[in-house]
Amino acid sequence: MLDRKFIGYEFEPSERTISRWKITQFANAIRDTNPIYYDLNEAKKQGYKDIPVPPTFFTRMAYSGKKNFYATLGIDYQKLLDGGREFKYYSQCVAGDTITYQTKVENFVEKEGSRGKMDIVTAITRGKNKETNEKIFDAIITLIVFH
Amino acid sequence: MTNKIINYKELTEGSELPEVKSDPITRVQLVDYASASGDYNLLHFDESFAKKTGLKGCIAHGMLQMAMSGSYILNWAKGGTLKNFKIRYSAPANENDILTFKGKILKKYQEDDEKLIEISVLTETQEKRITTQGSAIISFNT
Incomplete structure (x- = not known):
């Protein structure tokens, strides 16, 4: 059972500047051929200031801070199942933007299933544009940790 | 890939999105x-490691499937803006699997003058094994 003192725990904020090359690399890896991810002119033609990020690009930013998320919370990988992801979008991020993001442990809830007792862990990472302070995304992670 | 902009008026609850493989x-x-x-x-690209953990071979990243579902949604929802997107994993997809993406309009509604739809999405393999299920909310100004 995870230590309840970590409910509400906030990791250090991090920041990252989004490059065109990283977006293009990501789009290629997911085999998305939409030209807005490869061609600046095409992105601009479709109303973007620069090359936009695909919706799950922020998966790289699911955890902020220098400390390892799992080690900090005392989560054993052998007892861990990924329960799913949720993204909320507030404004479009494009290449050249610098994003600051921070992870907070939202809750631990104990449940009992066919494999015995478990903690359902939810953590939220909020990302915003460093210059404009505009909210960009929330990434919510749900993890299942067996006792 | 189609370039047809979605006309919000023509969307109906219960209708299905075209499938994509x-x-x-x-x-x-x-x-x-x-x-x-x-x-x-290593589960995703080192076959001998994957086999040691009891798998038959390499499995796809869950987040790769979510990313590909995201492309499926945006490619269909031309002219729309993604507001919310969530996925849960049902079963792993294996190396060399072909995924079929399916979707359905669950709800069409307005909130603070914003024209919205909620859709369900899922991915299944060539053996009809469902690997992810989720939903998305998209807003339109068309």
């Missing part, structure tokens, strides 16, 4: 995604 998920793609996402879990 992926190319087989190759080892090269799994390596590409490991590098693009920073998720270097």
Whole structure:
């Protein structure tokens, strides 16, 4: 059972500047051929200031801070199942933007299933544009940790 | 890929999105995604490691499937803006699986003058094994 003192725990904020090359690399890896991810002119033609990020690009930013998320919370990988992801979008991020993001442990809830007792862990990472302070995304992670 | 802009008025609850099939998920793609996402879990590209953990072979990253579902949604929802997107994993997809993406309009509604739809999405393999299920909210100003 995870230590309840970590409910509400906030990791250090991090920041990252989004490059065109990283977006293009990501789009290629997911085999998305939409030209807005490869061609600046095409992105601009479709109303973007620069090359936009695909919706799950922020998966790289699911955890902020220098400390390892799992080690900090005392989560054993052998007892861990990924329960799913949720993204909320507030404004479009494009290449050249610098994003600051921070992870907070939202809750631990104990449940009992066919494999015995478990903690359902939810953590939220909020990302915003460093210059404009505009909210960009929330990434919510749900993890299942067996006792 | 189509270029047809969605006309919000023509969307109806219960109607299905056109299905799309992926190319087989190759080892090269799994390596590409490991590098693009920073998720270097060996299960995804080291077959002998994957077999040691009891799997038959390499499995796709769950987040790769979510990313491909995201492309499926945006490619359909031309002219729309994604507001919310969630996925849960049902079963792993294996290397060389071909994913079929399916979707359905669950709800059409307005909130603070914003024209919205909620859709369900799922991915299944060539053996009809469902690997992810989720939903998305999209807003339109068309």
